[in-house]
Amino acid sequence: MPQDSKLPASYYPSVAPVWWAVLALLLLSLVYVAPAGRTYILIDDNLDTELAVPYALVQEGKALDYRPGTVVDRLLNGLPRNALRPGLQPLVGLLAVLPPLPAYLLHELLVRLAGLVGMYLLLRRYGLPAARHAQLCAALALAWAVLPGYTTYGLSVLGQPWVLWALLNLRRGSGRLSDWLVLAGFACWSSLVLAGMFVLAAAGIWLAWDAYRNRRVAWRPLVGLAVLAGSYLVVEYPLVSSLLNRQFVPHRLEFDYARLAPGGVGAGLAAAARYFLLGQYHAGSFLRAAPLLAAGAAAWLLPTSPERQRLERQLGTALLLLAVLALFCGFYPQLVGAVQHAVPPLRTFNLSRFHFLTPLVWFGVLVLSLRQLPAGRATWALVALQLLIGLGMNTEWTLNLRRQLGRLPSSEPTYAAFVAPELFRQVRLDIEQRTGQAPAAYRVACLGLPPAVATLNDFYTLDAYQNNYPLPYKHQFRELIAAELTKSPELRTYFDAWGNRCYLFSAELGKNFRVAALPKRTVQHWHCNVPAFRRMGGRYVLSAVRLARPEQTGLRLFGQYAAPRDYWHLWVYEVEKS
Structure with missing residues (x-):
């Protein structure tokens, strides 16, 4: 492709249509508005882990403290700081100036707005550049911005159009300072391990193929990739430093996919079908109906011609790539389980x-197909279908809509009910009044509720949900729960072969990690190695279930706490003095 010496007028397209999409996104976001923290936000793998970590970093003033010996005292009895997310990410900065819920909601809105604008610019410049498609681009950008996904990961998914836009600009030789800044900004506002490594790999493969096909190397986008990679090295310094200096042995070395993976070809094919048709929930799980319908319609309606053959090759290549990737992801646990001893880094x-x-690839399929379809109601119907699917499968949005209608399921508490700040505040005050000890002077662990709830209420926990922590601590913590693991082979495999949830387990509860106040639950026989718990500084067990025989374990009831609006009924047990 020839190099452009000057930017065409369409480099920065008309912004009028996108403002309507921005307004629509803001109106859709009104469902999150609620008094006194009664907004619903995703709990699993989100509120039960991703918000507590940056909150702890900020509260201890260690967000940017990357010294090798620094530990975060509130997590896992002193978790190495460099095992946690970087302090340069926007969510961490927002938590430094706002309470957790407003910080989360503002961050989510900014992520979705950034995703909308990025997709609009990409489509207007490269996807659907014709002037008549401006409104269609805005509608597609809105459909992109409302996709379900975990916005605590920043722009890892929704910001990818910005990266592609910047690299394509650089490939055309029309790069400006804004393109370089976009690449650096993406590194600051996304996750290296979740998305960055794969964005770099995919872009590198694309540039290599481009160089082979055109018999020349496109140097500017290659330098752009170097800028992106270099920016990640700066932003993700905690991770890079811990890897290079081997600051601790991670518990991930004991991941055992052979024990975790469901066996058989049938299980792999079922997983592959889910990846192909729905995707994965962290990255945005939505039915791929609109792209598939659009691709089928375009291939069917376009008359036989070189243009149709080119479209069929493009769509066939994209769908084949998606199918192969789905098979790889579906069978990945089994593949790794077979070779993990030979290749431990896997x-x-x-x-x-x-x-x-x-x-993004599926949206590419949709856009390629829409380019060939005649403008009209059918085209708009496909875009509307994608928008409705995105909204309908966005659990956080739909549950907030149901909350507005007074129909929020009792199993899905609001932020205020889940975090229950007044309930936990009363626990802290009672402990301080009876013992004179502030939370930093003792450690707690949680049974039947995520430790993140205690962290968000300023307790110092021995347990946590972490994807990276020292292996010796996992072994030390296992002593506390060994008796319960012995009673449950399922929990034993769950902890020993994985262990990200470093929790107090109960064989009677199984994997029920959030036990609601109603109906009340009683655990008849629960065993904890209390002497080991005490040696680790543990003094209190915050339990969402009543223990029928706490004295058998060496615990005594300190008090019980409940409030009508809160999700939990807390029983607080104290370690008996030896």
């Missing part, structure tokens, strides 16, 4: 996260 790094790229 235990610690998840190569199946290439699925973080698939939402």
